[in-house]
Amino acid sequence: MEKIKVAIIGTGSISNFHALAYKKLPNVEIIAACDINKERAEEFAQKYDIKHVFTDYNEMLKMEEIDAVSVTTWNNVHAPASIAALKAGKNVLCEKPLALNRKEAEEMVKVAKETGKLLMVGFVRRFGENTKALKHMIDAGELGEIYYAKTGCLRRWGNPGGWFSDKKRSGGGPVIDLGVHMIDLVRYLSGKPKVTSVTASTFNKVGIKPEIKGVTKYYSKDYDTFNDVEDCATALIKFDNGMTLFFETSWVQNIKKDSLYLELYGDKAGAQMEPTLEIYEDKNGYLSNLEPMIDPESYSFGHNFDEEINHFVDCVSSGTECLNPAEDGVELMKILDAIYESAASGHEVIVK
Numbered sequence: 479m480e481k482i483k484v485a486i487i488g489t490g491s492i493s494n495f496h497a498l499a500y501k502k503l504p505n506v507e508i509i510a511a512c513d514i515n516k517e518r519a520e521e522f523a524q525k526y527d528i529k530h531v532f533t534d535y536n537e538m539l540k541m542e543e544i545d546a547v548s549v550t551t552w553n554n555v556h557a558p559a560s561i562a563a564l565k566a567g568k569n570v571l572c573e574k575p576l577a578l579n580r581k582e583a584e585e586m587v588k589v590a591k592e593t594g595k596l597l598m599v600g601f602v603r604r605f606g607e608n609t610k611a612l613k614h615m616i617d618a619g620e621l622g623e624i625y626y627a628k629t630g631c632l633r634r635w636g637n638p639g640g641w642f643s644d645k646k647r648s649g650g651g652p653v654i655d656l657g658v659h660m661i662d663l664v665r666y667l668s669g670k671p672k673v674t675s676v677t678a679s680t681f682n683k684v685g686i687k688p689e690i691k692g693v694t695k696y697y698s699k700d701y702d703t704f705n706d707v708e709d710c711a712t713a714l715i716k717f718d719n720g721m722t723l724f725f726e727t728s729w730v731q732n733i734k735k736d737s738l739y740l741e742l743y744g745d746k747a748g749a750q751m752e753p754t755l756e757i758y759e760d761k762n763g764y765l766s767n768l769e770p771m772i773d774p775e776s777y778s779f780g781h782n783f784d785e786e787i788n789h790f791v792d793c794v795s796s797g798t799e800c801l802n803p804a805e806d807g808v809e810l811m812k813i814l815d816a817i818y819e820s821a822a823s824g825h826e827v828i829v830k
């Protein structure tokens with residue numbers, strides 16, 4: 479069996495989930511890894527038994543044997559690295575967000591079309607078993623017309639610092655880091671409507687809070703406390719199918735505890751996907767709540783990545799239609815750009 483040969487650009491935290499998932503597939507071999515931090519790339523290569531190590535992805539991409547690449551760098555490198563990989567004839571799985579903004583994301587899609595290579599965006603939560611179950615029910619018409627949705631991902635103290643809080647490298651704070659997943663899920667579940675308008679506020683009030691005792695948080699690799707991104711944001715987002723989404727997110731906010739929620743309201747039934755999957759419907763003349771059983775074992779970050787990477791490899795090896803085409807990443811960047819633009823201007827932004 480001819481193996482799919484994979485390379486990884488950016489060997490920080492999330493690249494481990496990509497590597498672990500690739501390693502589980504018998505038809506895949508990770509042959510190269512690249513990071514601007516040489517020591518980190520070498521350590522990663524040793525851990526996953528990867529032969530070739532680079533500090534410059536352009537050099538790595540000269541390797542003809544590479545079929546596919548995972549781009550798991552800081553957000554500002556997603557577009558240049560993906561474009562270079564596509565132009566070198568590689569298929570690309572690029573982490574979320576697809577790019578820093580809509581313009582970059584559109585350029586990536588253009589290059590993917592020109593080269594005929596696959597560009598998949600890493601909306602990994604689409605591969606969660608709760609997402610799959612709810613999508614299945616929605617596609618079967620269980621909710622009817624979805625006209626309103628609410629989603630939020632709030633942290634009390636969760637600014638990862640380092641590149642995450644440096645706008646030049648991240649593009650923004652919790653909106654582009656956490657919001658991108660939640661807004662994508664709402665679009666994905668409700669049939670991928672297109673955004674028409676956004677009214678938003680962002681706040682930079684509480685800061686990075688580096689000195690809290692008694693609790694642990696995720697620190698980015700190469701941590702520092704530079705911070706010029708938003709702490710929290712709220713937005714009202716309207717779509718061309720008539721649906722309105724209320725969205726909020728924070729990294730740092732004076733709330734009781736962290737929370738994650740996603741709710742969709744249809745004219746036949748309502749659904750909550752986070753924190754638990756529940757359906758609210760009328761059955762036999764009663765208001766009824768349904769709680770579909772999902773194997774708790776499958777509720778993990780690792781499981782979602784395994785499913786995502788499996789799908790990417792399937793698309794590359796068998797030409798399976800991609801569930802996460804880069805065009806969906808562009809649609810998300812349109813919304814995120816509009817959130818930041820509306821917050822800066824104080825006005826509603828009409829999106830075309």
Ligand SMILES: NC(=O)c1ccc[n+]([C@@H]2O[C@H](COP(=O)([O-])OP(=O)(O)OC[C@H]3O[C@@H](n4cnc5c(N)ncnc54)[C@H](O)[C@@H]3O)[C@@H](O)[C@H]2O)c1
Pocket residue numbers: 487488489490491492493512513514515518533535550551552553555573574575600602641655698699700
């Ligand atoms: N899908 C998810 O749920 C999820 C979760 C976390 C992070 N992410 C995304 O994954 C990406 C990486 O996040 P992370 O938490 O692993 O960050 P990280 O800081 O741990 O790792 C990023 C790595 O990229 C390297 N890098 C930067 N510029 C580079 C370049 N030009 N060439 C090669 N390597 C370069 C850095 O040195 C670092 O080692 C981000 O885009 C983030 O949004 C996705």
